[in-house]
Amino acid sequence: MNSAHSQWFEASIAQLNDLQNLRVWSIIVSLFGDLAQRPGDQISGTTLTRIITPMGIKPEAIRVALHRLRKDGWIESERSGRASVHYLTGFGRSQSAAVTPRIYARNPQVPESWHLLVAEEGNGQGSGRSSGQGNGPDRGQNALEEALLLPQYISINRSTALGHGTVPTGLDDLFVAVVSDLDAPRWLQARLFPDDLVQACQLLLAALRTIAPPADISAVQIATLRTLIVHHWRRIALRHPDLPDRFHPTDWSGETCRALVFDLLDRLPKPTLEALDQSPPTP
Amino acid sequence: MNSAHSQWFEASIAQLNDLQNLRVWSIIVSLFGDLAQRPGDQISGTTLTRIITPMGIKPEAIRVALHRLRKDGWIESERSGRASVHYLTGFGRSQSAAVTPRIYARNPQVPESWHLLVAEEGNGQGSGRSSGQGNGPDRGQNALEEALLLPQYISINRSTALGHGTVPTGLDDLFVAVVSDLDAPRWLQARLFPDDLVQACQLLLAALRTIAPPADISAVQIATLRTLIVHHWRRIALRHPDLPDRFHPTDWSGETCRALVFDLLDRLPKPTLEALDQSPPTP
Numbered sequence: 414m415n416s417a418h419s420q421w422f423e424a425s426i427a428q429l430n431d432l433q434n435l436r437v438w439s440i441i442v443s444l445f446g447d448l449a450q451r452p453g454d455q456i457s458g459t460t461l462t463r464i465i466t467p468m469g470i471k472p473e474a475i476r477v478a479l480h481r482l483r484k485d486g487w488i489e490s491e492r493s494g495r496a497s498v499h500y501l502t503g504f505g506r507s508q509s510a511a512v513t514p515r516i517y518a519r520n521p522q523v524p525e526s527w528h529l530l531v532a533e534e535g536n537g538q539g540s541g542r543s544s545g546q547g548n549g550p551d552r553g554q555n556a557l558e559e560a561l562l563l564p565q566y567i568s569i570n571r572s573t574a575l576g577h578g579t580v581p582t583g584l585d586d587l588f589v590a591v592v593s594d595l596d597a598p599r600w601l602q603a604r605l606f607p608d609d610l611v612q613a614c615q616l617l618l619a620a621l622r623t624i625a626p627p628a629d630i631s632a633v634q635i636a637t638l639r640t641l642i643v644h645h646w647r648r649i650a651l652r653h654p655d656l657p658d659r660f661h662p663t664d665w666s667g668e669t670c671r672a673l674v675f676d677l678l679d680r681l682p683k684p685t686l687e688a689l690d691q692s693p694p695t696p
Numbered sequence: 697m698n699s700a701h702s703q704w705f706e707a708s709i710a711q712l713n714d715l716q717n718l719r720v721w722s723i724i725v726s727l728f729g730d731l732a733q734r735p736g737d738q739i740s741g742t743t744l745t746r747i748i749t750p751m752g753i754k755p756e757a758i759r760v761a762l763h764r765l766r767k768d769g770w771i772e773s774e775r776s777g778r779a780s781v782h783y784l785t786g787f788g789r790s791q792s793a794a795v796t797p798r799i800y801a802r803n804p805q806v807p808e809s810w811h812l813l814v815a816e817e818g819n820g821q822g823s824g825r826s827s828g829q830g831n832g833p834d835r836g837q838n839a840l841e842e843a844l845l846l847p848q849y850i851s852i853n854r855s856t857a858l859g860h861g862t863v864p865t866g867l868d869d870l871f872v873a874v875v876s877d878l879d880a881p882r883w884l885q886a887r888l889f890p891d892d893l894v895q896a897c898q899l900l901l902a903a904l905r906t907i908a909p910p911a912d913i914s915a916v917q918i919a920t921l922r923t924l925i926v927h928h929w930r931r932i933a934l935r936h937p938d939l940p941d942r943f944h945p946t947d948w949s950g951e952t953c954r955a956l957v958f959d960l961l962d963r964l965p966k967p968t969l970e971a972l973d974q975s976p977p978t979p
Contacts, residue, residue: 529812529873533883534853553883569871570817570855588852588884590812593876600816600836601871 418627422634426467428620429641437470437478442487443644445501446509446516448636449686455500458490460689464636516647519675521655524565524577527592530584532557532572553586560584567654569601595659602662610652611664617645618666621673632684632692639681646674701910705917709750711903712924720753720761725770726927728784729792729799731919732969738783741773743972747919799930802958804938807848807860810875813867815840815855836869843867850937852884878942885945893935894947900928901949904956915967915975922964929957 444464449456461479462472479499482488487505491498501509515521532553557574560566566576580591597605626638649667661667684692727747732739744762745755762782765771770788774781784792798804815836840857843849849859863874880888909921932950944950967975 527873529814529875531812531814531852531856533881550883553881569814572853572855573814573871575873586881586883588856588881589879590810590858590873590875591877592812592873594874596872598816598836598869598871600833600869 418629421627422467422630422638425624425626425638426469426641428623429638429645430468431620435468435470435644437465437474438481440465440468440470440640440644441475441478441482442505442509443647444636444640445488445505446513446647447639447643448683448689450501450506450509450513452506453500454686455498456686457690458497458499460633460636460686460692461499463633463692463694464640464689467634467637468641512647512651515655516643516650518650518655519671523655523657525657526577527595528576528580529569529588529590529592530557530560530566530574530576531588531590532586534572556584556586564654567605597660599662602660602665605656605660606653606662606665606667610649611662611666614649614666614670615664617649618670618673620645621670621677624677626677626680630681632688635681635684636689639678639683642674642677642681646670701912704910705750705913705921708907708909708921709752709924711906712921712928713751714903718751718753718927720748720757721764723748723751723753723923723927724758724761724765725788725792726930727919727923728771728788729796729930730922730926731966731972733784733789733792733796735789736783737969738781739969740973741780741782743916743919743969743975744782746916746975746977747923747972750917750920751924795930795934798938799926799933801933801938802954806938806940808940809860810878811859811863812852812871812873812875813840813843813849813857813859814871814873815869817855839867839869847937850888880943882945885943885948888939888943889936889945889948889950893932894945894949897932897949897953898947900932901953901956903928904953904960907960909960909963913964915971918964918967919972922961922966925957925960925964929953 441461444461445454445456448454462475465475466472479488479490482505483490486502487508488499489502533550534554554572557572560574560576560581561568563576565578566574569575575592575595580589621642624638626635630638649670653667724744727744728737728739731737745758748758749755762771762773765788766773769785770791771782772785816833817837837855840855843857843859843864844851846859848861849857852858858875858878863872904925907921909918913921932953936950
């Protein structure tokens with residue numbers, strides 16, 4: 414590997430590292446989700462270290478993070494002689510699988526069929542002030558709060574929820590309106606896509622634009638870059654619902670970011686676990 | 697006129713009189729609206745008295761009411777010798793014409809195209825607590841309150857209005873949703889059709905069901921009955937918006953009432969003013 418190449422790789426890492434403080438355990442979750450999510454997939458300790466240390470993370474920090482992930486039931490580790498291998502537990506796999514469709518959606522299906530649930534009156538102070546008598550307005554407020562626990566509902570204000578998909582039946586205490594068209598005002602856009610998320614997205618976009626992988630990049634280097642890209646994208650993708658354009662603030666760059674993420678992942682095709690274990694060491 | 701006939705007439709009047717306290721000036725407004733609304737229409741004092749006194753209203757009360765209506769600019773009166781004639785002023789005619797379509801709608805066009813306006817947050821205490829700083833939520837609340845001044849809007853709760861017809865543009869501070877289907881909960885039905893209105897409607901319906909006009913009824917008697925029917929119906933028709941069935945409480949008899957009102961008015965065809973002036977005196 415020539416020196417220009419090595420500089421390119423380090424510069425790309427630096428761009429992606431600058432974005433925010435990296436939590437090592439969270440990086441490892443992104444890594445397994447991207448490279449070793451299937452049952453039977455396992456990654457050697459050596460390979461894991463070779464993928465992660467270029468991010469400026471020390472082997473000791475990786476060991477601490479793996480310990481935490483084992484304690485939380487995400488990861489199991491096995492020793493064979495001096496080597497160790499790590500793999501997702503059933504729980505870890507199911508947690509990972511649950512968010513994979515949202516992280517890896519190139520063209521997310523944005524909901525177009527909406528309905529509104531409106532309660533008689535917001536109770537002003539949240540559910541804590543319930544009179545306990547189960548009167549009409551309280552029952553409506555409770556029904557609304559229950560709906561808002563479901564992923565397909567967005568809170569519009571204290572007494573209103575916007576949902577997509579099938580209109581529920583049996584919500585007798587709520588005014589239910591099927592929506593055929595809507596216009597999201599700025600305050601709603603700002604609630605769904607808060608400023609710090611908009612900004613994180615713009616920073617990731619700027620970083621991604623600097624990355625043009627050369628042809629002769631190694632499998633481990635691909636894994637490092639993929640992990641960082643997926644990790645940052647995951648923190649954006651999972652923080653906002655997939656919504657049509659009219660819900661986006663004018664400065665929302667999420668969809669451009671998404672396009673660039675998948676363009677880069679295409680140009681950095683996922684290495685097999687065998688290729689990673691056999692990848693020659695970086696000079 | 698035979699005695700059975702006379703009893704029938706008095707019984708019908710009694711049924712309709714029992715419904716609520718009659719305000720004489722309001723009866724006269726109903727009467728002119730029904731019988732003498734066109735420019736040039738005028739009713740003699742004698743005829744007016746003959747139509748109204750069977751309701752148990754004394755000539756003196758009619759004179760007082762006419763005096764009030766003249767003072768309020770509704771009615772003008774002229775004397776010719778010992779006789780007097782009364783007619784609606786331009787103002788009275790326009791007031792009357794403004795509500796005629798709603799009172800006399802046999803098959804009211806119920807709106808089917810709805811939209812919802814949702815403000816960011818109700819301010820909890822009505823407009824009196826506005827901060828005066830014109831921040832976002834206040835602007836939204838103001839836009840909502842302005843919309844609610846228009847007849848095509850219904851208040852759902854502090855932060856939500858349901859409107860029909862064209863969706864307004866330029867309401868940037870409100871969440872605007874075009875509605876293709878809706879389900880009105882009981883609390884909304886009860887707000888639009890309050891208990892006392894539901895009850896007034898049931899009482900009128902019961903009264904109307906007892907009235908079967910014989911063929912040989914006089915023009916003045918027809919006028920008396922029409923005036924009472926229109927008067928009671930007007931007090932119901934103008935107190936609720938014309939809405940599709942799903943907004944009606946299950947015990948709402950308004951549409952049955954409407955059908956019976958127009959059936960009776962058909963069977964009591966409006967006499968001409970000449971026929972009224974020439975109608976033979978009741979024995």
